[in-house]
Amino acid sequence: MIRTLLALIICATPLFAQQIGNPTAQDGVIPPRGFFAIRNAKIVTVSGPDIENGTIVIRDGKIEAVGANVSVPAGAQTIDGSGLSVYPGMIDAGTNMGLVEVPQGASGTVDLSEVGDLNPNAKAIIAVNPHSAHIAVTRVEGITNTLTAPTGGLISGQATLINLLGTSPKEMAVVPQLALVINYPRIGFGGGGFGGFQQQAPQSLAETLTANERQIDQIRKLLRDAEAYGRAQDAYAKDKSLPRPDRNVVLEPLVPYVRGEQPVIFRADREAEIRGALRFADEMKLKPIILGGNDAAKVATLLKEKNVPVILTGIFSLPAREDDAYDALYETAAKLQQAGVRYCISTGDAGAEVRNLAQYAGMAAAFGLSRADAVKAVTLYPAQILNVADRLGSIETGKMANLVITDGDLLEIRTRIRYLLIDGRPVVLSSRHTELNDAFKNRK
């Protein structure tokens, strides 16, 4: 389907006639997992202290050993890490990576928002395009994983955590359905999501509040239905004498979320919406994560008390209010860190800008966050928030070998990525951009 769409666009748009070979197709084959030993490198484990001169052994997609005194096993292909640093791959927990190729003027390449307000059954993993040019462009900057979420409506759908490598969604998926995404309704606006921007301005006070309550009620009702649905299915499974409840594709996927088994991501930026989302999650006994979180520092005490994490996406946004301090969003991360709130840093971008994740973290570090925390905010913290810290986010034995080998500080702009491993697979550091560069840089 996706291929057909792309093919259509290629035929319909003369511009694409200029398109040259897309390396993300990877000749249709995912590179095999290797047996590697990275030697003499500085290892920024993130979870523990840095190892100034150490070795990492990678086998079968996993980190087999890491340390200062690890010996290189026989048969391992060695990578000389002299003068280089090894970091865990960066994770952006707030993207639409793979769902959008060109957001404007090419709606056929956009698979972001379903029709209607309640779409828990919309699963990002279904539509992620492994051959999107965005994927290679992003990973060659050291981002190995994204949480890819649908947008729009009130319940947008389910987000997926992917490796930015693979020839099919299945090959990419780390957690196919990781979280439910809810746009917490904004007061005075429609949804809380990207669509909220176009909504009408507030009307009378009473109407505004009623409209808001009505939207929350829509979500509440669906979640309650899902609860009942789950109970009925369970009961029937144990007792076949009960009437058999019909299967329902809308309610079915909600069951693990209403039971608190999987997290629910609430998109909420303003203080009022964050507080509202926390109240709602309490009421419905959900496991909330706040996405956006521009005003999160104002709700820090409550977030800490409830142990609710925040995926900060607004670091590079202009402060929404005229009187906000110029650095209000630059310093949110530092304030959350200080308050002991769990958070991570994200670009919040659809795809094209995700490669700049390091600079988002760097800006937070320029405004109060320690450099070590800034690195954590794009590696270990998102892994913890997404409940995959057993597999991702740091350099520890047994974790997935998503590794970035750099010639300097991970977040610095001048730093280059020298080697990249995803799932223990060596990734060629090329992309649509490097290929276009190669094609034209020597044109005389």
Place this chain on the structure above:
Amino acid sequence: MKQFISRLLFLAIITTLPVNAARAQRPAAPETLIRNATVLTVTHGTLQNTDVLMRNGKIAAIGKNLNASANARVIDGTGKYVMPGIIDCHSHSMLDTINEGTLAVTSMVRTEDVLNPTDVDLYRELAGGVTTLNLLHGSANPIGGLNTVVKIKYGRPAGEFLFPGAMPGIKFALGENVKRSSQPNQPGVTRRYPNTRMGVEEVIRDAFTRARDYKRTWDEYREAAKKDKNLIPPRRDLQLEPLVEILEGKRYVHAHCYIASEILMLINLADEFGFKIKTFQHVLEGYKVAKEIAAHGAGASIFADSWAYKIEAYDAIPYNAAIMTRAGVVVSMNSDSDERARRLNIEAAKAMHWGDLTEEQALKLVTLNPAIQLGIQDRVGSIDVGKDADLAIWNGHPFSVYSRVDTTLIDGEVFFDREKDLARRPELAKERAALEQAEPNRPRTQGQSPPTSRRRPSGHEDDDIEIEKP
């Protein structure tokens, strides 16, 4: 009576508060000395442990152990980096309206007419070390309105922002925006011409053909009027006058464009009519035609790495700056966005990451090169004696992601200072509390719902979208 007293009390509070605390302080100290800083001069390298002396708004001296007069303001630059104020060659800040989109040729409109000096984004840009903006008309038409080059003298009236002596300019635009690609057809409404890149060429050709005739008509009149005093002068045409100025080399063309074919089209058209394109703006596919751009003598003002936000941006690559620079094109990095304008240092640094430009080449992308593109390189763009004292003082190297601006000066005056900004916050809170008590600010019990701030887009304004100003 009680009411009266409370009113008096309130008035007392109000009158003691600064009328507008955001207004910059003046007059400037006659001299300012930055001591012992690392100075990124742009034109003559990086100088360690160096002083910069400013006098009467100009850079008076650069060197070690400089002497300043007794009443000079002294800024300790130890551990700090001084660079020229950043110049953003493509901005729509402080414009109350960006596009006159009703016609395909709107060379008669002037951005200078719609400046809003109170736009808070200006302050936020100062806090990113930006001192000069090229305010451009939007890209709704092949030939757009006239630009305005300003220094961000936030807190002053609009007239004081104008950059004296900057070359007059004009906005052109090609491609999707002028074709109105994203505008749906409306029943019964004829689409505005043009609808294709062919029509775009035709519109510009027609305008310059008319401008040539207009110039001839005036030349002939002036000649004839020497003998015959009873001649009615030709009509002055504000649409064509700027185009005549372009033909005469007195006005710079800043042309928004994307794809290679349209870039070549405009070069050919300009060559044919005998004028120059000063800058191609965005010019995402400039790398494909870098030698043609260089041969024409045009500059390029680009994004560091934005791409794929629309079809004509799909072939954009972050190596654009490097390829064009190596081809001999004067390249600058612009923002086209109040958000991005706050971190142009990062955008410039990216040209080192992608494409291996040297630090000096990368620095020029946001200092000397945009200055050249705006015809103000004798005034700003580098730290040289005699140039305007427009400087940004950073707490680390401006190309480090971990650095931020401490102080921004324009003409030797401080327009942003982080310490002062932090110190001012409690005062503003106090002022707010007092103002909230004033009668006209009391909430109405039966009033309507207060407005909530909109989430502001931070991506590409691409100068065709009217961004709501606060």
Place this chain on the structure above:
Amino acid sequence: MPKVRSRLIVVSALLFLFAGTSYAQRSAIDTYAITNARIVTVSGPVIDRGTVVVRNGLIVAAGANITAPSDARVIDGTGLTVYPGLIDSYTNLALPEAAPSPSPGGAGGGGFFLQTQQQRPAAGPNSTQPVGLQPEVMVEDVIRPGGTEIEASRNVGITTALTSPRSGIWMGQSALINLAGETPQQMIVRSPVAMHVGFTPLRGGGYPGSLLGVFSTLRQMMLDAQRYRDSLQMYERAPRGMRRPETDRSLAALIPVIDGRMPVVMLANSEREIARALDLGAEFKLKLIIAGGREADRVADRLVKQNVPVLLSLNLPKRTTAALPEADPEPLRVLRERVEAQQTAGKLAKAGVRFAFQSGSLTNVSDLMGNARITIENGLQAVDAVRAFTIWPAEILGVQNQLGSIEVGKIANLTVTRGDLFDRNSRVAHVFIDGRQVDIRPPAGGVGPGRNTLSGTWTANVNLGQGDRAITLTLQQEGERLTGSMAGPLGAGEISNGSASNTGEVKFTVSVNVEGQTKEATFTGRLANNEIRGNVAIVGSAPGTFTATRATQPN
């Protein structure tokens, strides 16, 4: 300069033949003497106890030792104060209802929006310019006597008003009218008074469609007018052998403007709007007047230097929103603006800027004197407040020999109050216009049958030419008085000047946000079948329509 002669004028002239007779007859008995009153002459010292004599429409005597003529009708002024008739220096009084639906630029513009257009605003026939760019339009040609608005203004002591065309970029030419008289001709004191300029772009796709284009259009037309003037002069000198310049009524109307003979009133409130007007005025050496002027004090030095007076609006901004804990705080800028607007008049007076008060569409004006009082409490001297309603507007509008003070020979417009004009408890006792006493009623409020049929929340669809926009109106009716607020995409604000008649006529004014500018919109409609339908008139813009239906019943 040729004036527009329309069929309307012919009709009006015929009316005058009949109406004029009765006027002449009645004037014979219109000799009045107000005795024992305090007289605020404005031109001279206050006379604590004196007499003003009015005959044949003029002030014939005023002083401490004047004896009432034997044929005069004597009004005992004990406890009363006589002021010169108050002048409201910017209104749309006496204009017909705003025509619905705007005209997009260009007579042949065509397009979707034209189809709904029923009637054009006042337009010059055979104009070379689209509606909105016709400086030849004259208010004189369309004013109508009578009406509740005029009555409401008189009730608070206004005797004279500058009335300007409602909309446009070149809006047209205003007239100064007395607020009494049975024909337009009787009302007019001076016409034209000034050219009026608004900065609201045309709608519907025509050029200029933005503020950018508005300035360029103003410039181009003034340049064209210069050339037209020069061509005409040249042709007049020696027509033989010269091609005759084409007649252009629009450009002709601009000649007195560019020659600096006719003042130009530009609508501008914020500092930058005023600065822009000043720039344009200086560029073309115009005789500029600013109307609105909320932040005029910030450019006081420029106003003094360029000798530009201000018609200062007394429609002072107030917060209209309710307190809601979830809401974002209002910007400091807005909070400051509301407070500082109250201080503008005082600051202008101190800086030596010439100014006059105007109601700013507060035409029911029960708030007018109250707001003037607020400016006094915020730094304006009371004596200057009186001047700003009398001699200052007279001077600015060029009628200081006819109006603005109590002096012999001036037009007998008098406002007589019990208590000081700006005292909270004062009331208007008598109003004289052109030497005749006019009926006044105390302003509405707290009186009336106590109906509240309009109270509650209404959803109104407003069409200003670009499709419907839904706003919410929260109304409270007490008798004939209507208060409340508006919210929605047109901005938020408290309504002012609200009235409701027992026949279902509804009227109010509210600030709206159009094209990024704050403008006064006057809603006029009728309640029928639980629905209010009517027109929206916006100063400086083309008019629109609205339909309101009830959203919720009041609790």
